[in-house]
Amino acid sequence: MQRRGFLTSGVALAVLAGLGGVRAGAAGREQVAQDVLGTWIRLALELVRHTPTMTPPVASRALAYLGVGCFEALASGDATLVSLSGQVQGLGALPGRTPGQGHDTAVILNTVLDGLIHAFFLNTGPSGQRALQTLTARLARQAASGLADDVVAASRGYGAALARAVLDWSANDGGAVIDNLGFPRHWTVSDQPGHWLPTSKIALQQAPLLPDWGRNRTFALASVEGLSMPDPTPYSEDPASRFYAEAKEVHDTVVHLTEEQGFIARFWSDDPMLSYTPPGHWTAILMQVASEKSWSLTEQVEALALMGMVQADAFIGCWAMKYRYDLVRPVTYIQKLIDPAWTPILITPPFPEYPSGHSVQSAAGAAMLTHLFGGDYAFTDESPAPDGVPQRSFASFNAAADEAAISRLYGGIHFRPAIEQGQALGRRIASHAMALKTRA
């Protein structure tokens, strides 16, 4: 029997209901801190959905910095943890807790999350701003309840300094400014056959999303320069060619789609502004499983940091490849050469095809979750349920990632090589974060 998922569990709701107040001793403070973490992460996922700039790459960046910030909030007061400072790209020394002053982890964590979420979701709409105001006041009050004033003050001061340091670190990574919702104001599509062409009649999307994202600073990955993957299948319009056959496979799959394949495609659709996006989806899985396994606060923030960095690196690496190859989408090719009336069942994302972003980041995420929770952890993913999408069960994280990857073929938005090679790329990228040292 699975426990209820984190998004609907009492963990996050307890604080909102005013149940997260003073509890006796360390266990009580641990629970307060977990409530703080769960509630802020839940809000962050909603803000991913409700902040217009939060396309999947941008969301992955925000979640990575949130995770690192949370981890460092604890690492600064726990000798068994090893700071990521000096281990990940561009992260120098971070402020430490002032010796001799009492600190409270829940207050620090709340202050860090408050500062980072306000900053990364600065552009959210009126309801997001209102939610931020509400939770800022509510969680600050609850995190501090029962603590001495000097401890609260010292903890908030340190949390604010740490949040500021994380924001300073993030400021020059290349992804801090998103203009025009991520679409270049000027873009010339290639006139060479086989290259990406706009796939929608939305005016903004006549240019592809975030063409420079692959130049951003990575986290655990040293750089994208060393990344490589097999070239996509050589473009050809010859009906006897391999490329044509791959396009025909997409066409035929959609035409003969089974009900189950349709469910799978929609389950992993993870469209921006309509979902938590792929990195948010995998973060929700992480939080759900952490709740099911009753993970400690330390384990949760460690996982959020590692998962966040893996996802962010996966998007940076994937985007570097997408714009290296600039491959045409199936809908463009199929409507031109196979079936003018054919349409995919998913919305074709407005950027080049190869490799599949969902395949890269799902494989990377599953590799990290396997590293953290083990390779045979069966779970039921409930995160898309609020949108009326039936939950799905998986024998392992890798099984979920495999399904996420193939869902893009079922959805008619990727050729098979983008999926298979994308998964391989994702696993290679994840290995870098898995090599980080987080424990003494």
Place this chain on the structure above:
Amino acid sequence: MKRLVLAAVLTLLTLPARAEGPAAIPRYLDETATSGVRAVYAGDWEFMVGGGVAAFDCSGDRKPDLFFAGGTGPSTLYRNESAPGGALLFTPVVSGAEIDRVIGAYPLDIDSDGNLDLVVLRSGEDVLLRGTGDCRFSRANEAWGFDGRDLWSSAFAATWEPGSDWPSLAIGTYIDRRQDAFPWGSCTENALYRPQGAGFAAPLALKPSFCALSMLFTDWNGSGRASLRVSNDREYYKGGTEQLWHVDPGQPPRPYSAAEGWKPLKIWGMGIASSDVNGDGYPDYFLTSMADNKLQVLAAGPETASFKDVAFALHVTAHRPYAGGDTQPSTAWHAEFQDVNDDTRPDLFVAKGNVGEMPDFALRDPNNLLLAEADGTFAEAGDRAGVASLKTARGAAVVDLNDDGRMDIVVVNRNDGAELWRNAGQSIDGQPLGHWLQLALHQPGTNRDAIGAWIEVKTGDRVQRREITSGGGHASGQLGWWHFGLGAADAAEVRVIWPDGTAGDWARLAGDRFWDLSRNAPPAAR
């Protein structure tokens, strides 16, 4: 030689301002400051949407008076004192319609007594105000059995279902306003109020409900029966989509299904405008949103409820400011098709304004005046016409305010004063606009204004078809004269398809006049 000159003069007199080339750009005069209107739609989060205006005659002089939503302030009613063809002039009146927390309003003769009533949408209990003449109103919720609930109402549409003496009212609602931390997914129930005796039965839930910001009863397929279109804000629903409902007499409402051709569309739906843009005889629908807008036409004929978006092809995406210097994507609210230059082609006005200082969207977002061109595309002319206000617009009405047959514009702005522009009746280069008709429909008994009728206006080979509706736009509605541009023609053939499907006779009506079209009676010039 004389005959040739005379012929040339006659030709000039009968041609539209521009027989060829781009559509004539009407000149609009900003008469806000002298109009006497001082209406402000004020408020924070609970009033980030809404801000409607109702344009209708409550004084009996056949000119539209204006009722403004006030948000946190009281709503206000202005009597129209404009002289025919003169400057816009309004006087505030005490009407009994001064209510706070008003989001928007729609005029409708609910009880068919000849006085227009008001459906007032609120953040709080909705109120039906019975018009008692001379711009006086009284609350009628209790007398008409109307349960106004206590929600955040944001959309309205009305129809007379076949065989009903009273209208059916659809009211769309928005977010559960008590949800301060996690409002997403908290859309409250939309409702259908069907008649029961001399009033309304308990509201029927239109489930699922997805945070509606506009509704419209419309006969999308010419079946003679109105369906309910609902445009929903994807920001707040989970698992939602745009909706089309069957509303069949005696049957519970039910959504159109995928098997019937209805495809999910998820947009920040904020407003609906309808018009037969492509001339196929069926209404097309402009749906306002953020960073993109949709113009939907039937994709496969009237047999399936399948629509395709032609906004990009017709240059009507209106997705980014075209004036004012701000280049971030736009936010669109009220939309309305009206022929503002009287060239026989309905043009499109769109009210624009940021939701609330969202930095990824234009903070200085000019309203659009998209003129229909002869080739079927649209061209932006708001700045040249003089209506490209950079204030934060919400609701609006494009309506003849000064009885000269030209379409004026009133716009409600959030936390700022409403604006009024008078159509000068000329293009910006001084040429006269086309001829026009103003038509009012009258039925004996119930549904006196013939909601659900169609008006057909024929000039030469062109037939304009217009569905008479109550609803749509953004929190704003109007009822009164129906306007048609005639272009070069100084007269038109006109007929009415009455709500029960009965086609009236064609009648030739002289242009540049107001005509009352009464069922079973010859047209009468006002």
